[in-house]
Structures are given as C-alpha cells and as structure tokens.
Amino acid sequence: MRDTHEIPSTSELTNYLSADVRFLGILLGNVIHEQHGKDAFDLVERVRATAKSRRSGTPGATETLTKLIASLSLDSKRILIKAFSNYFQLINIAEDLQRIRVLRQREMALTLAESIEQAINILVSRGVTTQQMKTLLGKIGIRLVLTAHPSEAKRKEVLLKMREIARMMAQRERQRMLPREQYKLENSLLEEIEELWQTRPTRAERATVADEVDFGTYFVTALIMDVVVDVYHELREVLVKYYPDDDWSDLPALLRYGSWIGGDRDGNPNVTADVSLTTLNTQRELAHQVYIADITTLRDHLTQSSDEVKISDVLRDSVDEANATKYPSEIYRQKLNQILKNLRERAYKSSAPFLYDLQMIDDSLRHHHGLHVANGALHRLIMKVRVFGLHLLTLDVREDSSRHATALDEMFRAYGIADNYLEMPEEDKQALLLAEIKSSRPFFPHTPNFSQTTNEVIATWRMIAQAHREYGKEVIDNVIASMSQQPSDVLAMLMLAHEVGIQDDIDIIPLFETIDDLHASERVMKTLFDNEEYAKHLKKRGMYQQIMLGYSDSNKDGGYLASNWGLYTTQNMLARLCEREGVSLELFHGRGGSIGRGGGPTNQSILSQPPDSMKGRIKITEQGEVIAYRYSNPEIARRHLHHVLHAVLLASAGAANVAGQPAWMAAMDELSETGRVAYRKFVYENEGFLEYWQAATPIDELSNLPISSRPAKRRAGGFSGLRAIPWVFSWMQSRAIIPSWFGVGTALQRFTLDHADGLATLKQMFKEWPFFKSLIQNVELDVAKADMGIAELYASLVQDEQLRDMIFSQMKAEHTLASDMICQITDQSDLLSSSPVMQRSIDRRNPYVDPLNFIQVALLRELRSLPPGTPEYEATLAAVLFTVNGIAAGMKTTG
Numbered sequence: 001m002r003d004t005h006e007i008p009s010t011s012e013l014t015n016y017l018s019a020d021v022r023f024l025g026i027l028l029g030n031v032i033h034e035q036h037g038k039d040a041f042d043l044v045e046r047v048r049a050t051a052k053s054r055r056s057g058t059p060g061a062t063e064t065l066t067k068l069i070a071s072l073s074l075d076s077k078r079i080l081i082k083a084f085s086n087y088f089q090l091i092n093i094a095e096d097l098q099r100i101r102v103l104r105q106r107e108m109a110l111t112l113a114e115s116i117e118q119a120i121n122i123l124v125s126r127g128v129t130t131q132q133m134k135t136l137l138g139k140i141g142i143r144l145v146l147t148a149h150p151s152e153a154k155r156k157e158v159l160l161k162m163r164e165i166a167r168m169m170a171q172r173e174r175q176r177m178l179p180r181e182q183y184k185l186e187n188s189l190l191e192e193i194e195e196l197w198q199t200r201p202t203r204a205e206r207a208t209v210a211d212e213v214d215f216g217t218y219f220v221t222a223l224i225m226d227v228v229v230d231v232y233h234e235l236r237e238v239l240v241k242y243y244p245d246d247d248w249s250d251l252p253a254l255l256r257y258g259s260w261i262g263g264d265r266d267g268n269p270n271v272t273a274d275v276s277l278t279t280l281n282t283q284r285e286l287a288h289q290v291y292i293a294d295i296t297t298l299r300d301h302l303t304q305s306s307d308e309v310k311i312s313d314v315l316r317d318s319v320d321e322a323n324a325t326k327y328p329s330e331i332y333r334q335k336l337n338q339i340l341k342n343l344r345e346r347a348y349k350s351s352a353p354f355l356y357d358l359q360m361i362d363d364s365l366r367h368h369h370g371l372h373v374a375n376g377a378l379h380r381l382i383m384k385v386r387v388f389g390l391h392l393l394t395l396d397v398r399e400d401s402s403r404h405a406t407a408l409d410e411m412f413r414a415y416g417i418a419d420n421y422l423e424m425p426e427e428d429k430q431a432l433l434l435a436e437i438k439s440s441r442p443f444f445p446h447t448p449n450f451s452q453t454t455n456e457v458i459a460t461w462r463m464i465a466q467a468h469r470e471y472g473k474e475v476i477d478n479v480i481a482s483m484s485q486q487p488s489d490v491l492a493m494l495m496l497a498h499e500v501g502i503q504d505d506i507d508i509i510p511l512f513e514t515i516d517d518l519h520a521s522e523r524v525m526k527t528l529f530d531n532e533e534y535a536k537h538l539k540k541r542g543m544y545q546q547i548m549l550g551y552s553d554s555n556k557d558g559g560y561l562a563s564n565w566g567l568y569t570t571q572n573m574l575a576r577l578c579e580r581e582g583v584s585l586e587l588f589h590g591r592g593g594s595i596g597r598g599g600g601p602t603n604q605s606i607l608s609q610p611p612d613s614m615k616g617r618i619k620i621t622e623q624g625e626v627i628a629y630r631y632s633n634p635e636i637a638r639r640h641l642h643h644v645l646h647a648v649l650l651a652s653a654g655a656a657n658v659a660g661q662p663a664w665m666a667a668m669d670e671l672s673e674t675g676r677v678a679y680r681k682f683v684y685e686n687e688g689f690l691e692y693w694q695a696a697t698p699i700d701e702l703s704n705l706p707i708s709s710r711p712a713k714r715r716a717g718g719f720s721g722l723r724a725i726p727w728v729f730s731w732m733q734s735r736a737i738i739p740s741w742f743g744v745g746t747a748l749q750r751f752t753l754d755h756a757d758g759l760a761t762l763k764q765m766f767k768e769w770p771f772f773k774s775l776i777q778n779v780e781l782d783v784a785k786a787d788m789g790i791a792e793l794y795a796s797l798v799q800d801e802q803l804r805d806m807i808f809s810q811m812k813a814e815h816t817l818a819s820d821m822i823c824q825i826t827d828q829s830d831l832l833s834s835s836p837v838m839q840r841s842i843d844r845r846n847p848y849v850d851p852l853n854f855i856q857v858a859l860l861r862e863l864r865s866l867p868p869g870t871p872e873y874e875a876t877l878a879a880v881l882f883t884v885n886g887i888a889a890g891m892k893t894t895g
Contacts, residue, residue: 017098020169021844024090024193027186028083031193036079043076044083051854052847062789069854077855078879084848085886086196089158091848092889093166095841097173100635114603115642116231117238119649126655130246133239138252139616140652141586142644145258145396146220147623148212155203156215158196163632165192201885202705209262209270213279216261217286219631220392225290227637228255228387229380235645253386255645258478258619259283259393265460266398266482272456273463276395280467280475283392288343291354294381295340301377302332302361304370312364318357335361350472351389358382391475397464398511399457401481401489407457408492410450411443429488430531433495437533443499457496465500473505480548480588484510485517487527494537504540509588513550515558515676518566521547522573529581538583546619547574548588556727559679559743564775565672568610575612586617592626592725600778602640606647607656608770614651620644629892656770664765664772670754671747679743682810688800692807695798696791697730698860701880733887735853736791736811740782745817748825762825780822784831784842785891788812790853797860849890856883 033041050068054061069077106112123133168189177185203211232251239248262279265271306316311331319334323341327333339357341347348354362382365374405422412418418432436443444462448455464476479497481489490510497503512521525547528534538545549570555563571587578585591605602620622630630640650656660668683689694700703726728739752758765772791811798804819831832839859880866873 016101016173017094020094020097021091024094024169024189025087027190027193028086028090031190031197032079032083035194035197040076040079043072044080047080047851048847051850054850055847065851065854066858069851069858074875074879077859078882080851080855081879081882081886082197082201084852085201085882085889086193087848088845088886088889089162089196090165090193091845092892093162093169096166096633096636097169099639100170100633103635103639114646116235116645116649117241119646120238120242122650122655123653124242126653128653130243133243136616136649136653137254140252140254140648141617142255142648143258143394143619144255144644145260145588145619145621146216146393146627147260147264147621148209148216155199155201156211156218158199158201159628159632161192161196161199165189166633168192202881209268209275210278210282213262213282216259216627217283217392219627220257220388221286221290223631223634223637224257225384225388226380227631227634227641228257229383230634230638231255231641231645232383232387233380255641256387257393258396260396260398260621263395263476264398265456266400273459276397276460276463277467280391280395280471283395284390284471287388287390287392288346291381291385292340292343294377294384295336295343298377298381299333299336299340302336302373303330304332304373305329306331309370310368312360312367315360315364318360332361332364348390351385351391354390355382355385358385389474391471394474394478395467395476396478396480397460397476398480398482399460401483401485401492403453403457404481404489404492404496407450407454408495410454414450426486426488429486430491430527433488433491434531434533437491437495437498443495461496461500461502464506465502468502468505476506478507478509478546480509480511482511482550483513483517484524485520487524487531490524490528491531491534494534503537507541507544507546508537509546509548511548511550511588511590512570513553513557515554515562515566518549518554518570521570522577525574525577526581529577529583542584543582544584544586544617545578546586546588548590548619550590552590552592552725552728555739558676559683560740560779561675561744561747561775562672562679565668568668568771571613572610575610579612584615584617585613586619587613588619588621590621592621592623592728600774600781601643603643603647604770604774604777606644606651608774609651610771611654611659614648616648616652618648625888658768658770660765660769660771663761664769667751667761667765668772671751674750675743675747677743678746678814682738682742682814686807686810688803689807691800692795692798692803693730696794696804696807697734697736698856698880698884699726699730701860701863701877702726702729702733702884704877705881705884732891733856733884734791734794735785735787735849735891736794737782737786738811741779741786741818742811742814744779744783745814745819745821748821749817752821752824759824763827766825776822776825779818780826780831781838783815783818783822784839786815787846788815790850793853793857797857797864845890849887852883852886852890856880856887859883 029041029044032044047065047068050061050065054065069080072080103112112118120133123136128136168185172182172185175181232255236248236251239246239251262271262282263276265276304311306329315335316331318338319331320338323334323338326337335357339354342354342357358378358381362374362378365371365378409418409421412421412432418424421429421432424432444458448458450458464479467475479493481493484490490508493508494503497506497508510521510524512518512524525545529538549567551563551567554566557563558566574587575585577583587609589605591602606614606618629636631637647656731738748762751762755761762772766776767773788811792808795804795808798807823829823831826834828834832842859876863873863876863880866876
C-alpha cells in the first residue's frame with residue numbers, strides 16, 4: 001500500500017502506472033500460458049517484440065510482421081486477437097487508476113483545476129453576491145442525455161468484469177494488505193482475467209432495443225444516481241465554505257439526466273410505440289427497486305424511539321393503523337415501513353407524494369435534534385428522488401422530419417385536403433399546417449388504416465399522450481425532428497402534438513444537421529417565432545426554445561473546420577435572434593465520442609462556445625461508448641460532472657467565454673471554406689473514392705457487428721444515406737481517421753500563404769481565443785493518433801493500383817501538411833509535445849494496436865476471397881469482428 005497522506009511526485013505517479021501495467025500484463029500472460037501453453041505465450045511475445053521493432057524503425061520489421069501473421073492458422077490469429085484485445089482492456093483500467101491518482105494528488109495539493117470549487121472561487125473573486133449566486137443556480141439547467149449510438153463495442157458482461165478488476169486494483173493500492181490478503185486478491189484478479197479470456201467479446205446476436213435500455217439504465221442505477229447526489233453534496237459544501245452566512249440546504253435540481261434509448265426512432269424501425277412504453281415501464285420499475293433498497297436500509301437505521309426524543313405530530317398522525325403497531329414507539333420506522341409498502345404496491349403515481357412523505361421525516365428530524373441523521377442517508381435519498389423521480393430518466397422522442405412529412409402527405413391525400421403535400425411550396429405547407437392546428441375536428445382516425453410509416457407516426461404521438469396520462473408529463477417532455485430544414489418540419493410536430501392534446505406539455509425541437517441546414521437555421525426559427533400558433537406554444541412553454549445542433553452529419557457533409565465553424569456561427573446567430581425575440585434559448589448539443597463527431601473535452605467545449613449562447617440551460621448527448629468510459633468508475637464519473645458544472649457555472653455567469661475578434665472571425669470564414677472545399681473535393685468529388693473506402697476499411701464488415709439495434713443507414717441509398725457513426729468507425733479502424741482532420745492542413749497552409757501575417761494571426765488566435773485553441777487541440781489529437789503506415793497497410797486491400805496510389809498519396813500528403821501546420825501554430829517540435837501524458841499513452845498502445853491491424857488486414861483479404869455463407873467465411877468474419885473490438889479498445893473509441 002502507498003501512503004495516501006503523502007503527496008507523490010509526478011515521477012512516482014508514472015512509476016505506479018508502469019508497475020500496474022506490468023502487473024496486469026504478467027497476470028494476463030499467466031492466463032495465456034495456462035490456457036494455450038508455452039508456444040502460444042511465446043507467439044504473443046514474438047509478435048509484440050516484432051511490432052515494437054517496427055515502431056523503433058528496425059529495417060525489415062514490417063515485412064517480418066506481415067509474413068509472420070500470414071503464416072498463422074485462424075486459431076493462432078484468434079489467440080493473438082484475444083491477447084492484445086484483453087491487454088488493452090487492462091491498460092485502460094491502469095490508465096484510469098493513474099488518472100485518479102493524479103486527480104487525488106492535485107486535490108491534496110489544492111491545485112485541482114476545472115472543479116466546482118474553482119468555479120465558485122472565481123465567481124466570488126469577481127464579486128458575485130449570495131443573491132446573485134442563488135439567481136445563477138436557479139437559472140442553470142443541465143441535462144445529460146444518454147444515447148445508444150455509437151454503441152459500446154464491449155458487452156455489458158465484459159464491462160462488469162472490467163469494473164470488478166478496477167475495483168480490486170484500487171483496493172490493492174489503497175489498503176495495507178497482509179501477504180495472505182495480497183495472495184487472495186491476486187487470485188481473484190486471475191479469476192476475472194481467466195473469465196475474460198473465455199468470454200466472447202462481442203454479442204452472438206444483434207442487440208435489441210431492450211438490451212440497449214438495459215445497458216444504459218445499468219450505469220444509471222449502479223453508479224450515476226449516487227455520484228450525482230455526491231456532486232450535489234459537494235456543491236452545497238463549497239457554497240457553505242464561500243457563503244457561510246446563508247442556507248444552502250435546498251439546492252435546485254440543476255443537473256438531470258435524460259435518454260434517447262427506447263425513444264430514438266430516427267432510422268431505427270425497432271423503436272416502436274410499444275417499445276417506448278415498455279422502456280418507460282422498465283425505467284419506472286428500476287427506479288422503484290433503487291428506492292425500495294434505500295428505504296429498507298433507512299428503516300433498519302432510523303430506530304429513534306419516541307420515548308427518547310420527540311417526534312412531530314404531523315409525522316405521527318400520518319402513520320396508518322396497519323403500521324402503527326409495528327416497531328413500538330419507533331415512529332420513523334413505522335413511517336418508512338408505510339412508504340416501503342406504497343413503493344412495493346406502486347401506490348405513488350408520481351414522485352410528489354413520495355417526496356412529501358420523505359420530507360415529513362426530514363422535518364421531524366431537523367426539529368427534534370436529528371440534524372446529522374437528516375443530513376445523511378435521508379437527505380441523499382430526497383435528492384435522488386428530486387433528480388431522478390419515479391421515471392429515472394426523461395425519455396426524448398426523435399423522428400426523421402421526412403417521416404412526419406410523408407405521413408401527413410398520405411393523410412392529406414386520403415382526406416382530399418391536398419393532392420401532393422410533399423411538393424407544395426414551403427409557404428403553402430405552413431399555411432395548411434396552420435389551418436389544421438386551428439381546426440377543432442379530429443385529424444387522426446380512430447383506427448388508422450394507412451401505410452406502415454403513417455400508422456407508426458400516429459402510434460408514436462398517441463403513445464406520448466398515453467405516457468403522460470399513465471406516468472406523468474415529465475416522462476416525455478421533448479420531441480425532436482432530425483434533419484429539420486424548413487419551418488414546416490417544426491410546425492408539423494406542433495400540429496401532431498395538437499392532435500393528441502399535448503402541445504402545451506412538450507418542447508418541440510428542430511435538429512439542424514448539415515452545413516446548409518445550420519446556415520438556414522436562423523431563417524427557419526425567425527419564421528417560426530413570427531407564426532401566431534407557434535408563438536402561442538412558446539408562451540405556454542415559458543418562452544423557452546430548445547434547438548438541437550448535429551455535430552456528426554455536419555462533419556460528414558463538410559469536414560472538420562466547416563462543421564465546427566458552422567456550429568459556432570449558428571450558435572451566435574441563434575443566440576442573437578432569441579435575444580431580439582425575447583426567447584430563452586437552450587442549445588442541445590448532439591456530440592459524439594470521436595473528434596470527427598463533436599467529441600473532445602466537455603469542459604473545453606462548453607467554455608469555447610460563443611459568449612451569448614450560454615444563458616444557463618444546456619443539453620448534451622452522452623453517446624454509447626462514452627457512457628461506459630465516463631461512468632464505469634465513480635471517481636471518473638465525479639470528475640466528469642465537475643468538468644460540466646465548472647464550465648456551466650462560469651459560462652452562465654459570463655465569466656469564461658471570450659468572443660472572437662472580427663479579424664479572427666474573418667480568418668475562420670476563410671479557413672472553413674478552404675477546408676470544406678478540400679474535404680469535399682477529396683471525399684465527394686474524387687472519382688473512385690467510395691471504391692477505395694469500401695476496400696481500404698472494414699466498412700462493409702462493420703454492418704455485421706451485432707452491437708447495435710439500429711441499421712447503419714437512415715434510409716435506402718448511397719453515401720448520403722450512410723450514418724456518420726459507421727463512416728467515422730471505419731476510418732478509426734484503419735487508423736486513417738480522415739473525418740477528423742482532412743482539409744485542415746490545406747486550409748491552415750493556404751491562410752498563411754495568402755496573408756503576410758497569416759501564421760502570426762493563427763498563433764494569436766490559438767493563444768487568446770478558447771474556440772480556436774480547442775479546435776486545434778482536438779484535431780491535433782486525432783492527427784497524432786492517425787498512422788499513415790497502418791493506413792497504407794489497409795490501402796493494399798484496394799485492388800486497383802492506380803486508384804490506391806492516387807487516393808493514399810493525397811491522404812498521406814494532407815496528413816503531413818496538417819501535422820506540420822499544427823506544430824507551427826502551437827510552437828511545438830512534434831505533435832503533442834505539450835501533452836506528454838497523452839503522447840506516452842499513444843506510444844504505449846501503438847505496439848499492441850499494430851498487430852491487431854496487421855491481423856485485421858490479413859483476415860479481410862482472406863474473407864473477401866471466400867464464398868459468403870460457407871463455414872470458413874463465417875469463422876473468418878467472426879475473427880474480423882473480434883479484431884474490431886480489440887482495435888476499438890486500443891483506440892478507446894468506435895465512432
């Protein structure tokens with residue numbers, strides 16, 4: 001055990017990480033030796049050593065590794081895949097533990113940045129009074145929304161094993177162990193690693209929506225609920241520290257969680273109205289289970305006797321006769337037993353009466369010498385119920401706007417109202433929808449008999465109304481139309497909401513996704529704000545307007561620079577529009593895990609937004625694989641929530657965001673357009689690019705990976721119909737990662753050539769503008785992760801030699817250019833020179849990811865030569881999919 005009272009040095013922390021990696025590697029090696037013998041263990045070591053030699057520049061190492069992999073049987077390749085994949089799982093645990101060590105070191109040294117306390121300290125130093133702080137907290141509303149996609153490549157069963165290994169490794173570090181206890185722990189670790197070795201890493205069957213709901217809610221009930229309550233408690237303690245003369249016991253619920261899992265039907269035919277209702281019921285049952293366990297514990301602890309301490313009359317009188325005879329004189333236990341009975345019988349229809357009963361106990365304790373008890377487990381439970389209710393997560397409903405339009409077209413035709421709604425001019429669509437909103441006659445038939453699409457749209461809206469009746473209006477309070485392009489796409493939702501009587505109970509949210517749609521969003525929203533019926537809806541919703549921005553499709557459409565700048569300028573325009581119109585704007589950021597889909601540090605992302613765009617309320621998606629990364633370890637989860645709250649507190653108070661100077665904004669206009677042209681020329685206008693992509697990445701094979709309930713395409717069609725997630729995923733597997741950086745180097749270089757002070761301007765922007773600094777630092781990471789040597793290996797899968805050389809040479813040249821320009825702007829000799837921890841992590845992983853890439857390429861070449869459906873084909877495909885899982889673990893991302 002290490003002395004936790006001493007602050008370790010940076011070198012000591014690095015040694016701890018190396019020791020953990022070595023320790024876990026030895027345990028994994030023991031399992032390989034036991035399972036497959038010395039020859040298998042020696043093979044793994046030989047491949048690892050050859051990969052390291054290749055990285056160190058040893059002549060002929062690439063050819064040696066290629067020939068070695070090619071000579072192996074499928075069984076031997078599978079052993080290698082399992083060895084390196086499991087090694088990454090263990091490295092990820094070791095790196096998480098190291099991150100926690102560093103955080104604890106900084107907290108002990110009082111140097112922990114991006115924390116709640118740092119934010120409050122900054123605001124206090126700027127003169128924020130108690131009343132101003134209370135006003136600020138009252139206007140903050142953060143909702144983190146869990147989504148199923150991009151899906152975590154690891155099974156839940158594997159994640160549970162990894163979490164147990166992480167728990168034991170933390171125990172090994174923080175507890176002083178006797179030799180027998182150390183021996184027992186090491187054997188327990190070997191037990192988990194052996195189970196991992198013998199567990200299939202991916203699903204045998206494609207995930208269902210129910211599986212995805214189970215995955216998401218597991219993290220909520222197992223970890224998120226308790227961590228959120230901890231963070232509220234820490235916020236209260238910090239406020240008491242800096243504002244000691246005021247009462248902070250009743251904090252507003254400024255941080256909540258939502259979910260798309262079971263509600264997102266955009267392109268997913270498996271999410272039906274019945275599935276959404278089942279999801280709501282599942283969440284409700286899980287919330288009840290959590291509260292039943294908590295109440296049971298409280299009942300066993302609140303043993304205070306009325307013979308020893310007074311109890312409030314209100315509480316005493318509230319206990320019914322059935323419970324009054326049990327636990328004589330122990331009124332708190334009697335009341336808790338009554339609450340327990342209500343929970344078991346599902347007697348509470350909403351959280352309000354449940355909270356009322358808990359508050360009665362709380363009030364009695366506080367007024368009769370029970371302050372510490374009231375502030376303990378009971379207060380945690382009250383906070384938990386206030387944040388998560390009986391519904392656990394608010395479910396968002398999302399649908400493609402084109403499906404709404406198609407359904408309306410069919411119904412208008414059937415009723416003789418319009419012959420071709422889809423082809424009507426936009427103004428005529430709006431007029432027609434406005435007339436229907438004002439109409440008092442029913443629009444949906446009692447029993448719909450339309451096409452499947454139209455019947456499903458009707459069923460979805462009726463489901464929302466039913467959910468409100470059965471579970472309360474808070475269970476679904478948002479409906480989102482993806483690919484919103486015109487005001488009619490939003491008015492269509494308002495009309496459908498009117499039809500089922502929920503127009504005043506939900507926020508209607510347009511989702512702007514492509515570059516063109518982002519640019520058009522101001523016009524769309526202005527038209528809506530001027531619409532009389534939409535204005536009535538806004539007034540009923542407190543003049544709040546949510547607008548969702550899509551990071552994924554805008555990047556796939558125009559590349560990294562155009563996407564990020566389009567999102568920034570859109571936020572600026574929408575913020576100013578809403579300010580003029582007297583509307584409170586709440587931006588909903590559809591961010592993915594990878595840089596090419598809006599990923600990157602959440603704190604940086606919030607603090608680099610336009611100053612006027614953040615007024616307190618914000619929503620952010622927490623997507624698939626990101627959920628497991630952020631919420632598998634309670635200390636990592638806690639740190640994430642501190643990042644979010646730190647940024648939102650500062651941004652909402654106007655104490656963080658720096659506006660771009662006019663010259664910088666003009667520079668970004670140029671960079672964005674140059675980058676967009678270069679990206680689209682390479683991806684959309686390059687003859688043969690799609691052929692290259694399909695051959696030089698495992699994109700076709702990824703569709704067979706059974707990790708998601710959703711198809712890879714939104715709709716039938718070519719590249720435009722492909723989702724951004726598999727687009728990014730495929731390039732991540734080949735280590736090219738072009739969605740994150742292609743066009744960046746060209747844009748940066750062009751700007752320095754076209755302007756005499758171009759480089760100086762970019763350097764100044766990097767130093768002084770948070771948006772540009774975040775933009776460059778994020779792309780720098782993926783340029784550093786990208787490996788043109790491995791990407792060239794995948795290029796060898798392209799049979800057309802001329803096409804292969806043309807596309808790859810352009811890719812390699814752009815990567816070199818991006819690396820060089822980023823280093824010039826950041827004044828570094830090499831990428832990530834100023835981030836040595838990240839650089840070491842990449843360097844540590846490369847020799848272990850490389851063999852998986854070599855194996856994947858060999859398997860893809862073999863797979864594509866085999867007749868589909870044969871046993872050999874299926875066995876090889878399974879091995880390919882196992883490499884996908886391993887590479888995703890090594891790169892720490894899918895898409």
